[in-house]
Amino acid sequence: MHPADIDLLAMLKRVRLPTVANVLPQFIERSAAEGWSHRDFLAAILAEEVAHRETTRIQRAASLARFPYLKTIEEFDFIFQSSIKRSLLGPFLDPDFVTNGRNLVMAGKPGLGKTHLAIAIAYKAIQHGHDARFIGASDLIDDLAAAAKEGRLRETTAVYLEPHVLIIDEVGYLQHADNAANLIYGVIDGRCHRKRPMIFTTNKPLREWGEVLHDRHLAEAILDRILEHGTHIELAGRSWRTRNHDGELTEIAPAG
Numbered sequence: 001m002h003p004a005d006i007d008l009l010a011m012l013k014r015v016r017l018p019t020v021a022n023v024l025p026q027f028i029e030r031s032a033a034e035g036w037s038h039r040d041f042l043a044a045i046l047a048e049e050v051a052h053r054e055t056t057r058i059q060r061a062a063s064l065a066r067f068p069y070l071k072t073i074e075e076f077d078f079i080f081q082s083s084i085k086r087s088l089l090g091p092f093l094d095p096d097f098v099t100n101g102r103n104l105v106m107a108g109k110p111g112l113g114k115t116h117l118a119i120a121i122a123y124k125a126i127q128h129g130h131d132a133r134f135i136g137a138s139d140l141i142d143d144l145a146a147a148a149k150e151g152r153l154r155e156t157t158a159v160y161l162e163p164h165v166l167i168i169d170e171v172g173y174l175q176h177a178d179n180a181a182n183l184i185y186g187v188i189d190g191r192c193h194r195k196r197p198m199i200f201t202t203n204k205p206l207r208e209w210g211e212v213l214h215d216r217h218l219a220e221a222i223l224d225r226i227l228e229h230g231t232h233i234e235l236a237g238r239s240w241r242t243r244n245h246d247g248e249l250t251e252i253a254p255a256g
Contacts, residue, residue: 023045027044027048061132064131065131065132065133065163066135073120075120083108084233095128097121097124097197098130098165098196101192101195101197101229102229102231103192103226104230104231105199105226105230105231106200107232108236112235112237112239112240118134121165121199122134125165131163132166133160133163136169136174138170140160141184165197166191166196167199168200168201169200169201172202172204180214181215182215185222188222192228192229209222
């Protein structure tokens with residue numbers, strides 16, 4: 001068969017190169033106009049396919065992460081929120097963040113950007129080729145409690161061990177179940193053994209986690225595991241949400 005008789009677009013779709021098929025006409029025209037070699041043409045059109053696939057992967061992973069909204073580190077206002085420097089977050093934005101298995105606890109009153117930073121760090125990990133999962137602390141505990149009642153706690157715990165990065169948001173913001181410490185311990189201990197990083201946001205000082213989780217000794221064991229290979233950052237300052245209002249309103253800003 002002569003090459004001219006081959007249905008090139010059909011062949012590209014058959015070998016699952018849809019982006020190449022879509023951009024082929026414009027790349028042929030550009031190649032002729034700019035005098036590309038065969039190698040240059042092949043490299044350019046395959047780079048387009050790879051870039052499209054990577055964009056699609058990132059979008060899919062961000063969707064599966066179940067972020068309540070998408071925020072990037074570039075969108076964070078480090079000038080307004082001056083209690084934290086971007087350089088301090090460097091190790092958590094680095095490509096080696098996941099493989100190093102570092103944990104992060106961000107504490108502070110509502111409205112300081114803790115959740116924004118947690119999502120931004122996890123999204124950066126996704127861009128580096130990993131996956132992530134976001135869940136509120138109360139939702140996680142409720143899910144584990146329901147699983148325990150139904151005799152499937154081990155299986156449900158395993159679900160939260162899988163993501164490369166796990167965000168547990170708003171520890172202590174809502175009232176947690178009386179057996180919260182026992183339920184969440186399995187997830188935290190399992191991830192620490194696997195060296196899979198966790199990011200926590202909380203509006204409670206760490207010394208109050210025993211009260212929050214209804215078990216002081218187990219809370220100490222949980223924090224011991226988290227901080228063995230982790231960092232605790234305390235955010236301060238005014239709430240972003242009330243930045244245009246007078247100071248006392250920052251004390252009653254909604255959570256986030």
